Amino acid sequence: MTTTSYGPDVIFERQAGSAVSRNSGEPIPSGKGFGSVFTDHMVRIGYRAGEGWHGARVERFGSVTVSPAAAVLHYGQAIFEGLKAYRAPDDRVLLFRPDANAARFQRSARRLAMPEMPSELFVRAVEELVAADRGWVPPTDRGSLYLRPFMVATEPFLGMRPAEEYLFCVIASPAGGVFSGGSGAISVDVCHDYSRAAAGGTGSAKCAGNYAASLPALHRALSSGYDQVVFLDAARQADVEELGGMNIFFVFRDGRITTPPLRDTVLAGVTRDSVIALAGAAGHPVVEAPYTIEQWRADATNGRLSEVFACGTAATIVGIDRVRHRDAEFTVGDGGAGPITARLRTQLLDLQYGRAADVRNWVRAVP
CATH class of the missing domain: 3.20.10.10 (D-amino Acid Aminotransferase, subunit A, domain 2)
Known part of the structure; x- marks a missing residue:
């Protein structure tokens, strides 16, 4: 593992062998359409009552394992966000108003009695994934990289109360136009x-x-x-x-x-x-x-x-x-x-x- 620090309270571990594996000039792999092809990596952060946010890491994209008794499967504590990364003409990679998405993610969490993620941690998690998969961001005007942060309740518990354990992840998928057709x-x-x-x-x-x-x-x-x-x-x-x-x-x-x-x-x-x-x-x-x-x-x-x-x-x-x-x-x-x-x-x-x-x-x- 290597670690990347973004301030005193936000440190991400990076899984060994998780280097960028493609070039932005390469064609995006074909699939069934928007949201069916995913980048090489994902971000994972845990939360536990009394401990707070922990275990922030960038790792290879893969399955998430939860207990059959996980609260999200029974009581639906699940929220998400959507934002994009864009490649500028000078090859910079840009995010558009990620702080607004972070604020809305907090509001959604409050409404579902879930822990509120600090805005800095939310934005840094998104930046970590984009940095790891920068090569997946399409060239200017040929699409964007859609980013999906989400949080689910993972505590194995069937009682009626807010869960005490959660998983936050960020995944990404290259995006072209969502709607097809020539009329616009x-x-x-x-x-x-x-x-x-x-x-x-x-x-x-x-x-x-x-x-x-x-x-x-x-x-x-x-x-x-x-x-x-x-x-x-x-x-x-x-x-x-x-x-x-x-x-x-x-x-x-x-x-x-x-x-x-x-x-x-x-x-x-x-x-x-x-x-x-x-x-x-x-x-x-x-x-x-x-x-x-x-x-x-x-x-x-x-x-x-x-x-x-x-x-x-x-x-x-x-x-x-x-x-x-x-x-x-x-x-x-x-x-x-x-x-x-x-x-x-x-x-x-x-x-x-x-x-x-x-x-x-x-x-x-x-x-």
Whole structure:
């Protein structure tokens, strides 16, 4: 073992023989698509009540062994994050707002009664993996390296209380475009019989159960030829809240932009927050206000609504053109991604790839 220190409280062991094994110019191994091919290494850190975080190490990517009685398998204490590493034109490798992901990871942990990981440790863990697998970061504009930090309860215990032992890991997968198609936009199915989250629930936490609950509706949408599903509020099935894994924005002919407000049923997306700032700087202030599916349909029909887009780490920013609502379908604008959607996407990608001035200190170079 060798050790790498990132300050007095954060020391990682590096498994022997875990050197970088590929060059960034090599083609990414083919697979079934996004999230099915993984890099050579992973980060592993343990937590035990009374001892705290311990055993931080970079090791070869491999299986994780837990007891059949592990609390995560029975009571679902599982949270995760998603962020990316980008290769700049000068060959630096950049992270985009990892501190925001660290803060959200802490909020998710609090909601599920899990230990909060210090922000410095979270970011350093991500940097350690990227440094070990730097060669997996694709060249500029040919993709990115998707990073998945996650934490699960590993204590073998079947009683009803928060677990006292946890495992935190970071794994990585090379990423191209999540959605295929030439229009630059996706189609969506509006769900009326399933709810993603309810008031007082876990909708604002990035926990595994939220995504499991969304899968029947997503499966139905995919089976019907749509790319994603839109969820409405649980109480009235009226207000648009978010897609299965992305936030949503509405762009009007007069330049106004609206997005659903943050509450305990909507995830506070890092990309969402970035879009609000970029749109405001470009002269399109964003209003965070409720917006119903009936308003969406009416405004698309009468022409008041010109563009709709979704955003998230995996897809960045993608337009929404075709919408199925109950038994009818309508189209937003002229179809495809609109001009404001396209400009915001370009601005965001220019920041993430280090091509634009980072006036907000959002970009962090990996040592």
